[in-house]
Amino acid sequence: MALPEILDILADWPGWSTAFDIKRRQERSGSTSGRIYVKDIGDPLWVASYQTVSLRPNDLDRWRARLDALEEGGRLFYGRHLARCYPIAYPRGSWTPASFSGLGAVASLGANRKSLTVDDLPAGFRLQEGDLIQIGAHDLHRVVENATANASGVTPLFEIRPHLWPLAAVGQPVSVLRPRCLMAIVPGSISSTADLATGRGTISFDAIEAR
The missing domain is CATH 2.40.10 (Thrombin, subunit H)
Known part of the structure; x- marks a missing residue:
């Protein structure tokens, strides 16, 4: 069975979104009055960082495989802020x-x-x-x-x-x-290291909105 065109790897992500913010692409210039002027040079995009809890060796390799499927940004996934799956009031x-x-x-x-x-x-x-x-x-x-x-x-x-x-x-x-929005992994951002004694480890990566 072929994988879906857009993956939902965060549906059971064993960790958290440690950052989820808007990246504004702007140029800035100062004036003699001290005021800073900004001009948009590109559309704002969501950026995020994700990290797992400590994983057992088998789970670590399973999640390495899931991230491999995203091809270092070549495939898209549904990105979301894991702390904001519901409104604050509910x-x-x-x-x-x-x-x-x-x-x-x-x-x-x-x-x-x-x-x-x-x-x-x-x-x-x-x-x-x-x-x-x-x-x-x-x-x-x-x-x-x-x-x-x-x-x-x-x-x-x-x-x-x-x-x-x-x-x-x-x-x-x-x-x-x-x-949610569509995101891609930032190439080179995946970190996956295991402890020498136990084989346990964590996985982290950064992502950016893909429009």
């Missing part, structure tokens, strides 16, 4: 009603291209600064302004980063459950 999906699937929809887009409203949420559903949401198939955003859905399940306008991508549109799904 650990392990403890929202009401329990039948909520974790999917809302874009109700409107802000003219500034960095804000939106979301509908199809449970009444009173809360999004907080630091939550992650996924718009459409792979667009990952961080919530930077608190928002609470009204009795009809619609949030007020709230801001996100990075800014909305060009293809963002009203009606697209908005996922608050295990939001």
